[in-house]
Amino acid sequence: MENQTIGRGHEYNLAWRKAEEAALRRYQATHWLECFVGPLGISSQPSEREFVSCLRSGFVLCNLINKVQPGSVPKVVEIHTPSQSIMWDSQPLPAYQYFENIRNFLVAAEDLKLPAFEASIFERDNIEAGSSTKVVDCILELKAYHEWKQMTGGVGCYKPLRSPLLTPSRGRIQEQTHVTVNSDSHRRLEMSASFPKQSLTDEEIKKLEGMIVKAIAEKMVDMKENMGSFQNGNTNQVELFSRIFSSCLEEQLQTKSPKFKSDPLREMSCSDDNSACIPLQNISNLRNCKDKCCRACIKKGKCNHWTLVVMQEKELSNLKVLLASTKREFENLQSQLQSDLKQLGDQVLDMSNAALGYHKVMKENRTLHNMVQDLKGNIRVYCRIRPAFDAEAKTVVDFIGEDGSLVVIDPLKPWKDGRKIFEFNRVFGSSATQEDVFRDTKPLVRSVMDGYNVCIFAYGQTGSGKTYTMSGPGGESTKEFGINQLALNDLFLLSDERKDIMSYKIHVQMVEIYNEQIRDLLADDPLLTKYPFIVIFP
Numbered sequence: 001m002e003n004q005t006i007g008r009g010h011e012y013n014l015a016w017r018k019a020e021e022a023a024l025r026r027y028q029a030t031h032w033l034e035c036f037v038g039p040l041g042i043s044s045q046p047s048e049r050e051f052v053s054c055l056r057s058g059f060v061l062c063n064l065i066n067k068v069q070p071g072s073v074p075k076v077v078e079i080h081t082p083s084q085s086i087m088w089d090s091q092p093l094p095a096y097q098y099f100e101n102i103r104n105f106l107v108a109a110e111d112l113k114l115p116a117f118e119a120s121i122f123e124r125d126n127i128e129a130g131s132s133t134k135v136v137d138c139i140l141e142l143k144a145y146h147e148w149k150q151m152t153g154g155v156g157c158y159k160p161l162r163s164p165l166l167t168p169s170r171g172r173i174q175e176q177t178h179v180t181v182n183s184d185s186h187r188r189l190e191m192s193a194s195f196p197k198q199s200l201t202d203e204e205i206k207k208l209e210g211m212i213v214k215a216i217a218e219k220m221v222d223m224k225e226n227m228g229s230f231q232n233g234n235t236n237q238v239e240l241f242s243r244i245f246s247s248c249l250e251e252q253l254q255t256k257s258p259k260f261k262s263d264p265l266r267e268m269s270c271s272d273d274n275s276a277c278i279p280l281q282n283i284s285n286l287r288n289c290k291d292k293c294c295r296a297c298i299k300k301g302k303c304n305h306w307t308l309v310v311m312q313e314k315e316l317s318n319l320k321v322l323l324a325s326t327k328r329e330f331e332n333l334q335s336q337l338q339s340d341l342k343q344l345g346d347q348v349l350d351m352s353n354a355a356l357g358y359h360k361v362m363k364e365n366r367t368l369h370n371m372v373q374d375l376k377g378n379i380r381v382y383c384r385i386r387p388a389f390d391a392e393a394k395t396v397v398d399f400i401g402e403d404g405s406l407v408v409i410d411p412l413k414p415w416k417d418g419r420k421i422f423e424f425n426r427v428f429g430s431s432a433t434q435e436d437v438f439r440d441t442k443p444l445v446r447s448v449m450d451g452y453n454v455c456i457f458a459y460g461q462t463g464s465g466k467t468y469t470m471s472g473p474g475g476e477s478t479k480e481f482g483i484n485q486l487a488l489n490d491l492f493l494l495s496d497e498r499k500d501i502m503s504y505k506i507h508v509q510m511v512e513i514y515n516e517q518i519r520d521l522l523a524d525d526p527l528l529t530k531y532p533f534i535v536i537f538p
């Protein structure tokens, strides 16, 4: 007895859920009908009786299918008493009226492969629990067909999806129809009338079992069909499903959160009347649009897609013009750069040739210079006559020749024997300056820079002027520099002139030879002054 009670409870819960789902689908169908056709004059959560009654005339259904598929029902029987369509609880219409409309609707629905229902459903006496289910199925299938048509533009073959896969979930139904299934709503479900909370008779239980088994069998058949179509790799169905899903989601986002339209590009591609948005890559299809309205838009009339395409084409043409001008400019710059490079190359070649010629001439000059020095003699002897001091009564120099001859007179000897003739490379008189003496030795000093060894030394008795000639009188004055300083200055000057083509290293060493001892005069350490020197070059 107790098991029987539990079993009945399960059956009751199952039937309750079945009825709840049917009610939610009916609310969804009602919501869509009101949005698409106009007010039906019934509540947003109608009972089956309300729902069937408002559709009884077939007028709403014919208008609905004509809107989805224009011309489906060529002739719709008008209702001359509008109140009859609004007041669902009115007297039944004449049978010929609704039967003609309903019959035409069913023919059109069959053409679209929509699920059929029996026209007798709309007879008032037949309204009972579950009688509107097939009508609801047909309307929701028509809704699915409409969405498919909006998405694809009617291109391709529509395959009905008559399963819960296409049917929005329970939560989605609640969201779309704005229904909060609370306890009040539950109470409004007609299940409360069909299944009174009193104990059921065996006959009623059997009838209920039959209904449940039939419903489950239908669902299983639908699911099998759809699973088959998905498993067959029908990518169009999958794509269609995803597109419908994304479209619905986007529609909900726009409805609930207008701030999502802040993206300007998105605003341009979406009309203001909450019609569906399409991906930008599909806008190319708009070229074939005759009425300049995107086929992907749910509602015709307001569509900014064409404007967007025109603007983008304009921008594209501007970019093309800009690209062409930039390309021309780039080509001009490229040709100019090439000519500049060619000119620069020619100049470098000229300079290179000039440098080669310069080096060649320099080499010839050096060769000639050293040849002249050779011709003048590798060993030259110059004579410089120091001015006489006051103590010296009379000079002994009798004659100084331009060819380097010198005649001196010995005052102690007779006139003829007292004359002595000497031959030098050149004789500098007592009036000759330091510069005069250096001018003649300068070419020899310069031969050092070309790799020749040169040695200049002074020879004479004490007080004859060796130090004066070689190092100058000393002091701060630079006017009477000796040959040493003047030669070094000239070497530095020459090194600086040739710094681009030659690098010279100049070292100075000063030694003294006294009493057969050689001493380094520049050594810092007095102990290291004696020969052999330890010379450390940097």
Ligand SMILES: Nc1ncnc2c1ncn2[C@@H]1O[C@H](COP(=O)(O)OP(=O)(O)OP(=O)(O)O)[C@@H](O)[C@H]1O
Binding pocket: 385, 386, 387, 430, 460, 461, 462, 463, 464, 465, 466, 467, 468, 469, 473
């Ligand atoms: N051409 C000259 N013009 C003027 N003064 C000179 C000239 N040559 C030498 N004298 C002077 O003569 C003096 C002696 O010269 P200096 O010291 O150069 O001789 P020295 O040959 O080096 O002697 P020592 O061998 O003893 O060193 C110095 O006072 C110097 O200034």
